[in-house]
Amino acid sequence: xxxxxxxxxxxxxxxxxxxxxxxxxxxxxxxxxxxxxxxxxxxxxxxxxxxxxxxxxxxxxxxxxxxxxxxxxxxxxxxxxxxxxxxxxxxxxxxxxxxxxxxxxxxxxxxxxxxxxxxxxxxxxxxxxxxxxxxxxxxxxxxxxxxxxxxxxxxxxxxxxxxxxxxxxxxxxxxxxxxxxxxxxxxxxxxxxxxxxxxxxxxxxxxxxxxxxxxxxxxxxxxxxxxxxxxxxxxxxxxxxxxxxxxxxxxxxxxxxxxxxxxxxxxxxxxxxxxxxxxxxxxxxxxxxxxxxxxxxxxxxxxxxxxxxxxxxxxxxxxxxxxxxxxxxxxxxxxxxxxxxxxxxxxxxxxxxxxxxxxxxxxxxxxxxxxxxxxxxxxxxxxxxxxxxxxxxxxxxxxxxxxxxxx
Amino acid sequence: xxxxxxxxxxxxxxxxxxxxxxxxxxxxxxxxxxxxxxxxxxxxxxxxxxxxxxxxxxxxxxxxxxxx
Numbered sequence: 001x002x003x004x005x006x007x008x009x010x011x012x013x014x015x016x017x018x019x020x021x022x023x024x025x026x027x028x029x030x031x032x033x034x035x036x037x038x039x040x041x042x043x044x045x046x047x048x049x050x051x052x053x054x055x056x057x058x059x060x061x062x063x064x065x066x067x068x069x070x071x072x073x074x075x076x077x078x079x080x081x082x083x084x085x086x087x088x089x090x091x092x093x094x095x096x097x098x099x100x101x102x103x104x105x106x107x108x109x110x111x112x113x114x115x116x117x118x119x120x121x122x123x124x125x126x127x128x129x130x131x132x133x134x135x136x137x138x139x140x141x142x143x144x145x146x147x148x149x150x151x152x153x154x155x156x157x158x159x160x161x162x163x164x165x166x167x168x169x170x171x172x173x174x175x176x177x178x179x180x181x182x183x184x185x186x187x188x189x190x191x192x193x194x195x196x197x198x199x200x201x202x203x204x205x206x207x208x209x210x211x212x213x214x215x216x217x218x219x220x221x222x223x224x225x226x227x228x229x230x231x232x233x234x235x236x237x238x239x240x241x242x243x244x245x246x247x248x249x250x251x252x253x254x255x256x257x258x259x260x261x262x263x264x265x266x267x268x269x270x271x272x273x274x275x276x277x278x279x280x281x282x283x284x285x286x287x288x289x290x291x292x293x294x295x296x297x298x299x300x301x302x303x304x305x306x307x308x309x310x311x312x313x314x315x316x317x318x319x320x321x322x323x324x325x326x327x328x329x330x331x332x333x334x335x336x337x338x339x340x341x342x343x344x345x346x347x348x349x350x351x352x353x354x355x356x357x358x359x360x361x362x363x364x365x366x367x368x369x370x371x372x373x374x375x376x377x378x379x380x381x382x383x384x385x386x387x388x389x390x391x392x393x394x395x396x397x398x399x400x401x402x403x404x405x406x407x
Numbered sequence: 408x409x410x411x412x413x414x415x416x417x418x419x420x421x422x423x424x425x426x427x428x429x430x431x432x433x434x435x436x437x438x439x440x441x442x443x444x445x446x447x448x449x450x451x452x453x454x455x456x457x458x459x460x461x462x463x464x465x466x467x468x469x470x471x472x473x474x475x
Contacts, residue, residue, distance in 0.1 A: 175425035
């Protein structure tokens with residue numbers, strides 16, 4: 001066995017004490033780590049992150065350390081969800097072992113020049129790694145910037161490393177009254193950057209698998225995108241997109257329609273209904289959830305709407321949401337070519353927590369044999385569906401699995 | 408800025424998380440941000456929205472002290 005990992009989680013309310021405890025636990029399992037990630041629920045606040053980053057760096061003097069603010073953490077049958085339950089936690093994930101290499105890069109200006117920043121991120125990370133990366137973890141801006149730029153950052157990474165597969169999430173600094181996300185804070189070593197983005201890559205004696213599933217099921221007639229302006233769907237079926245959206249997603253009552261009209265994002269989550277585009281290969285639907293209505297009657301779609309795209313009306317309920325965990329687990333084993341993992345790391349959309357409650361972490365253990373498992377409650381995910389390239393999407397359960405044996 | 412409304416929203420956020428606050432915000436026809444004025448109507452609307460969502464805040468937060 002070459003790969004060694006360590007995972008520590010602490011729910012202490014004092015951030016410094018929490019990250020010290022989580023780091024100590026991870027270090028006890030993985031004393032010679034080369035790459036360490038720290039995840040901090042955003043309710044801890046950004047002000048203390050610099051000191052916390054320093055504590056993490058001091059705990060792992062021989063490793064590159066990085067991380068940032070997230071919506072929550074799932075670990076050992078507990079869901080520390082800052083969005084739905086205001087629970088606090090810190091997680092530290094360490095990678096090491098003979099022949100295992102790791103490197104992390106940070107970009108501070110990805111929000112304004114996403115594609116070139118993505119390329120710079122990949123170049124920097126790969127140069128630091130000193131070998132061809134096997135895979136990586138991306139921590140971006142997610143849905144905290146409107147329109148989102150994470151797909152463009154991922155495209156920039158792909159420009160430099162076309163075969164590099166990654167998974168991850170947007171970092172997140174909190175939630176506004178209207179349900180929109182605040183930008184998260186990233187750190188690399190002791191450097192702290194608001195809206196910073198991170199790419200962590202692993203290479204050498206390590207084998208990784210990737211997968212993603214969401215559990216969306218088609219339930220009825222949808223609509224075709226007939227006019228788009230950037231991230232705004234202006235028309236569906238030749239009509240104002242807002243009208244069509246309300247007709248399709250909130251047909252039951254005037255009261256429900258009025259709530260959807262005020263905030264389609266919150267109501268789509270509450271009702272477990274959304275638009276999604278079918279994947280050509282299989283029973284998978286790419287999320288195109290209506291995030292907000294525009295003054296001219298359009299619909300803002302964070303996930304790259306295109307003219308000609310057919311959007312199905314899909315539902316996501318506890319049963320289908322949970323079945324996605326099994327689907328992702330099966331896909332992961334196929335992708336990695338193994339059924340035994342040293343570590344599985346999930347990036348699960350925060351919205352899934354509304355549907356599922358706290359059970360997701362335990363469900364994965366039924367389907368994957370993994371020595372350690374940790375989940376991050378995500379803010380816009382990057383996932384790979386059926387051996388495919390990484391895509392920025394939403395509402396998914398995205399998995400990275402590090403195999404027990406590297407060959 | 409209304410101290411009572413602000414404290415009420417903070418209390419909801421503390422106990423139920425920010426998404427619950429967003430659900431409440433969606434169901435009230437008044438401001439509940441940090442510039443919202445203190446009015447009985449605003450407090451009543453927030454309490455009613457919480458109750459509609461299955462969270463009975465009235466007894467916890469107000470009881471006999473506020474007259475609501």
